[in-house]
Amino acid sequence: MFQLFLDTTRDTTLNGFYIPRECCVFINQWQVNHNPELWGDPSEFRPERLLTAEGTTINKPLSEKIMLFGLGKRQCIGEVLGKWEVFLFLAILLQQLEFSLPPGVKVDLTPIYGLTMKHARCEHFQVWLRFSIK
Template identity: 30%
Template sequence: MLTWALCLLLNNPRVLKIAQYELDEHVGRKREVEESHLKNLVYLNTIVKETLRLYLPGPLTLHHESMEDCIIGGYKIPKGTRLLTNLWKIQHDPTKWPDPEEFQPERFLTSHKHVDVRGNTYELFPFGSGRRVCPAIPFALRSLHITLATLIQQFVLKKQSNEPVDMSKSTGVTISKTIPLEVLLAPCLSLDIYLVVA
């Protein structure tokens, strides 16, 4: 998620500047970002939400199985039916999300202000919801917020060229046997991202 967030910020320098300004205002450059600062970093929270909406950790929920025959939305669901929910489709639904493919963190300050990522709203639930919601949500969100805030605060984020960072997706994970050392030490270099100490 951190890689997606950094790439989105590099492709949207206006959003990155707003996040930097918010951090300068609420934390400053001389202090480290701490958990107590997160409640004041409202715009950073919108960036995390929008990143989770666009690039959720998994496109489908774990399967659920009906314990008894039931009727949902007029459809008869027999006992033992397995259900996989397509979270990606829900979070990219143009009837719920205007311009669903666009990175617009501001939507969580206006039209979608009520939406959270903890499984309480059904427009955005990247960690699932209900009794089977991911138990690590608090840890994941704190880690993501603090790490992203620290990177924005402590480093100057720049792209190698004027070209946008390639955000295309592919299936699977591949690892080359001849990985250059700099890629192992700084995975962001393979994304044409430079971290420069401020």
């Protein structure tokens, strides 16, 4: 679970809660990205949920509701570089390797909560080279 913190610049009231000036406010980023009112079934892996109804393009207003790199003045300055790095890393993995599970094996994706959120190790996960290396 990642938490972002902000310092308030003036006295304010938000959803009936009084927040004094210069108060440190923590945002539960995990909860924002797992809101069932917005995502329906946030624990299910369904990347198609971010596509338009036709399924041909990304639903930009919906995809912008995912908070990956923080918000405001404390937003990560490496967001663009980070997104490109993740894209290149995954593209190379998917080009070079084949990932699979033996037939009938189910993976438990129940998270293990702590300072960071992890998943149990999957002993049955298999990785194969797609092409022979010469």
